[in-house]
Amino acid sequence: MRDLSHPLSETAPGETGQGGSGFSRRAFLKGSGAAVAASVIATAVEESIAQEKKVQRVVAGKPTELKLDINGKSQTVTVEPRVTLLDVLRNDLNLTGAKEVCTTTNCGACTVLIDGKPALACAKFAVECLGKKITTVEGLNSGKELDDVVKCFVKHDATQCGYCTPGFMVATKAFVSANPGATLEQIRKGLGGNICRCGTYDGLAKAAVECVANAKKGGK
């Protein structure tokens, strides 16, 4: 029987309790559970501090070595934390497909994919891209075959000076993947963030419509 008169008594029959050796199995288990929990928390705190220090090192403003995953290849650059992804691509890695036109997130010429989603490289710091998969327009050419988006742009002559074209191609790639059954109206709206000064919108729309149709048929 439990001695309910004692405030500390949780001793079940067969357990050693307050009048015995002073050692309770339940108390021991509770104690060891607490020790494990404390150890887990301590580890988590240490990891969190280490992570914080890592971030602080990057934010400190000194050139930092970054390993970036670009078009399926690991690329190492040493840049200051304030450097944009667009500058790293164009100036450090000679990947000049993404264009620097407005630099203020208004034209879409610098569009790349980050983890499969469209992003403006002029508005991303390179350090923000650690651990992410970046695809530029150069990545739409496997070396053996051109991506269907590129083929459709060529077929429909969807380019004039070419400055907006890489951004349009990458944005179209992302849009088609996310909206395989899109209508012309949805395509126009979906690609509305990309601007073409030469006004090749008719060819661009035709190219995107064909990409959508090919995606529906199971093309790439």
Ligand code: FES
């Ligand atoms: S250069 Fe990035 S949006 Fe215009």
Ligand code: FES
């Ligand atoms: S083709 Fe010249 S800006 Fe679009």
